[in-house]
Amino acid sequence: MYQGQSIQVTKLDGGIAELCFDNKTDSVNKFDLRTVTELSEAAKVLAADSSLTGLLVSSGKDVFIVGADITEFGKNFQQSEEEIAKWALEANQIFNAIEDLPVPSVAAINGIALGGGLEMALAVDYRVMSDKAQIGLPETKLGIIPGFGGTVRLPRLIGADNAIEWIAGGEQQKAAAALKVHAVDGVVAGDKLKAAAIKLLKAAQAGQFDWKARREQKKSKLNLDNLSGMMVFSTAKGFIAGKAGKNYPAPVAAVSAIEKAASKGRDEALKIEAAAFAKLAKTTVSDALIALFLNDQLLKKKAKAAGKIARPVKHAAVLGAGIMGGGIAYQSASRGTPIIMKDIAEKSLELGMGEANKLLSTQVDRKKLTPAKAGEILGTIRPTLNYGDFGGVDIVVEAVVENPKIKKSVLAEVEGIVKEGTIIASNTSSISIDELATALKKPENFLGMHFFNPVHKMPLVEVIYGEKTSKEAIATVVAYATAMGKSAVVVKNCPGFLVNRILSPYFGGWAALMRDGADFQKIDKVMETFGWPMGPAYLQDVVGIDTGHHVGDVLAEGYPDRMAKTFRTAMDVMYEAKRFGQKNGIGFYKYSTDPKGKPKKEVAADSYELLKAVQPEGQKDFSDEEIVDRLMLPMIIETVRCLDEGIVETVQEADMGLILGIGFPPFRGGALKYADTVGLATIIEKCAKYAHLGKIYEPTESMKKLAAEGKTYYTK
Structure with missing residues (x-):
């Protein structure tokens, strides 16, 4: 029926059309200008087909739709507030065109559906979700609010209180959480998703589900009396303002937009959303947070490139126990890389293991880990007073006292024990990498890996290269830091490094x-x-x-x-x-x-x-x-x-x-x-x-x- 670069529409049996998001030029589906244009064209094709009996919205990728292409849409924010609001409303007409088709519709959410991806799914009548998929509206984390109808459709679907929590918090939601609040109508295994979605669609066609009533629910005013509304919105604004702080206006603005639009039908409510969206898009906060998101994407892209030339790190070691060594050992082990922790004093090893155990116990208390899993992770940290098994490690992180003489002595000693090609990194915060490298026979395998304290909380690792450090060594440490759940920034050696x-x-x-x-x-x-x-x-x-x-x-x-x-x-x-x-x-x-x-x-x-x-x-x-x-x-x-x-x-x-x-x-x-x-x-x-x-x-x-x-x- 329709063939585009981002969207294809195919007729299935019984008059059902499948609108499939399958970007031919990218590894993921996202809402860029081309995709929005193609969605508009596809909606017109569908509306013109008198034989249409139902619509299935699906994805040909591992994800459903990751959201809007912020690199492209961010440029729109250079326009005036009025122009931004006009653009958002025009885009919404396309989602409305899908929503207003005279047949029932179902979305099969097979993977990540964030921002515009979830808003696309909200524009149809029903949603079936893979048990491995995640959905959410993360726009407030970019200093804006949903702009493709999220503040309008989601509250009418799951209730104002649940929608406020989702939108203001900006977190991704797992399938069980989405089903609990009725954001989706069913959760199935991924391999059964399409069949389940078609089954639901046919049930709606047969009158077993009142799809017209469901659609009307999303298009009407919010089902909330004045007193309840006042309580919900005033309580939420007070709580969210306290949590977000005055420097992050988007979460409260989202609540205000939902509140202002509560008594309006879809079309008027969308105008309120567009105006609020445009106002936030012009703030310095959204400008900074969008830049921050793109900067983070750059770090991830560089880390991915490093992973392609890095040496594999299957086993690590840390020299020096204590709080810092214990923190490094915990971070490595908890992310799946076993580690040896060596010190010259039994008391220091006890301190280091105590630190790792304390951090794992906190995860158990927060129900992030089971006691058995925590015990298993702790078992992959091996305290030792000797270099016995250092011949099998792929990387050594030196974290002894911040004294150049002691560090040089320890580095030279460990170099003589490890296997050929083992990377040696110093967790120094101030000593020159080139100065420390003079103690080594193979300085090309040596560099800095500066963790910030406390290790488990601070996301940055500075990867500091010296004059003789090889690119392979840099890539290996970047890849190891990434595997530890850290963000690596590569820095040239100088006094104080970068930070x-x-x-x-x-x-x-x-x-x-x-x-x-x-x-x-x-x-x-x-x-x-x-x-x-x-x-x-x-x-x-x-x-x-x-x-x-x-x-x-x-x-x-x-x-x-x-x-x-x-x-x-x-x-x-x-x-x-x-x-x-x-x-x-x-x-x-x-x-x-x-x-x-x-x-x-x-x-x-x-x-x-x-x-x-x-x-x-x-x-x-x-x-x-x-x-x-x-x-x-x-x-x-x-x-x-x-x-x-x-x-x-x-x-x-x-x-x-x-x-x-x-x-x-x-x-x-x-x-x-x-x-x-x-x-x-x-x-x-x-x-x-x-x-x-x-x-x-x-x-x-x-x-x-x-x-x-x-x-x-x-x-x-």
């Missing part, structure tokens, strides 16, 4: 602000309002003042022109007073333990007395804008320097390193995305204002050039 190097000028700006009389608690509050999970003083306490002090010294030596200490800092005061932060209960703040055993932050009034020594002119108040600028400008400039020097390959990877490694506010998209949002010309003006404070506020030539050309980092 700590960029973080250092941020702390440099903070140190100067403290010297000039700022209140550390106010700075923390302002930066947390900006979006950071914690302000700089609190972050130093969590990392450890001694650790931060050491890294600061390394970076001061590496970049003396802009990171050398020229005055005694607030950090120095705390370090000299042996106030190391959470690890010993006192830093800028003091810490007690809450009933759950977690550190609880409290004000330490004597911090102000100590800090008087480094605030020669006493305390002074600073505006929120100045606090943000004096901390963020040095970070932006250092990120650009890393890009200019080839420390990191792309703008996208630089920003992802900061988001995944130190919690840069995701809704701001990273340092370079934030610079684009503020405007490079404005950034350079702000730098001029603080030029007297030193080189960390000096924009690079590439920044000036880009600003002069009116370009941005994401469009250059």
Whole structure:
């Protein structure tokens, strides 16, 4: 009946037509412009066929439809709000045309159906789902709301409360959850899906199911009286606003759109959705979150490419137990790669195994693992005091004390024991990879694999290559990090690597602000309002003042022109007073333990007395804008320097390193995305204002050039 590149329509027995999504130019089905156009053409063909008795919507891929092609539709967001709303409404007319066909319709959801994929399935009368499939509306995670009728059809199908939970949360739902709320009408094994869908369609044709009533339910106003509606929507908005926070407007906007459209029929409700969708599409938050999604796709694409040239890692080892070693061992074992954990002290091995056991027990408590499975995973971590089985490992991660002499000794020792071709990686946070490589006979098999603490929570791994590291070694570590469930960013060796190097000028700006009389608690509050999970003083306490002090010294030596200490800092005061932060209960703040055993932050009034020594002119108040600028400008400039020097390959990877490694506010998209949002010309003006404070506020030539050309980092 119809043959397109994305959609084919075939007539089956008994007048049933099968509309099959089967993209001939891609491995998945997605809603790009071509697919939407073909759906419109196919709908016209179907409407014109007087012999049509029913419609089956299916997929020729392993997935149903993964959603809209954000790379393509994202460009539409450059248009005005009115134009975006008009485009969304026009697209919806196509879904309406499918929904309004004068015959019953059933979707056979064989795999992932997200965003526009689920909205396509919602446009038909019934849905049958494979027991392995997952569905959902994840748009709020991109800073927008569903735009193809999701906020209209889903609440009318599963009730406002369930729909709010699905749409505001943006999570993928498994088949059992979808069936429970009646988002789908049946769940079957994948190999029985098409037969089950056709059986349901024939039952509807025969009058066993009232498909017209089901359709009317989706097209009418929401079945909710005024009082119930008021309770549902006001409660939901309060809860969701508290959970999402003021920096993420989409979840609350989704609830508001559902509420506003509740008393309207489909066509009017879709206009409300389109207007809300368009308004969010023009926010800096959606711009940043869409960029973040695309950046993540780039990391996944690079990881996939690395997997093709990586050496297989079937067995790993970690040198050095304790909290870090135990965390690495847990992460490897829990993702299916057995690991040996070696230390020279029995007590350290007990600590490392205790850490792994604690993390597995937490998974059991949360019902993510059965006790038997947790025990099985723990059994794939083998603690040892000797190198007995190291001849069989494919990769060794060295995680001993952060001391170059000790590391070199351990690295040379293990190289003499492992088999030919074993990759050796150091989990150093500050020591030069090239310096450590001098201890090895085969530096081509050596590189850095920097995990962030705590290992099980922090998603980033910096993969740091030295002058002699082979591409195969880099690819192997990227593939191993990916297998561990981490996101790898490949970085060229330099002092501080990527994340700590960029973080250092941020702390440099903070140190100067403290010297000039700022209140550390106010700075923390302002930066947390900006979006950071914690302000700089609190972050130093969590990392450890001694650790931060050491890294600061390394970076001061590496970049003396802009990171050398020229005055005694607030950090120095705390370090000299042996106030190391959470690890010993006192830093800028003091810490007690809450009933759950977690550190609880409290004000330490004597911090102000100590800090008087480094605030020669006493305390002074600073505006929120100045606090943000004096901390963020040095970070932006250092990120650009890393890009200019080839420390990191792309703008996208630089920003992802900061988001995944130190919690840069995701809704701001990273340092370079934030610079684009503020405007490079404005950034350079702000730098001029603080030029007297030193080189960390000096924009690079590439920044000036880009600003002069009116370009941005994401469009250059």
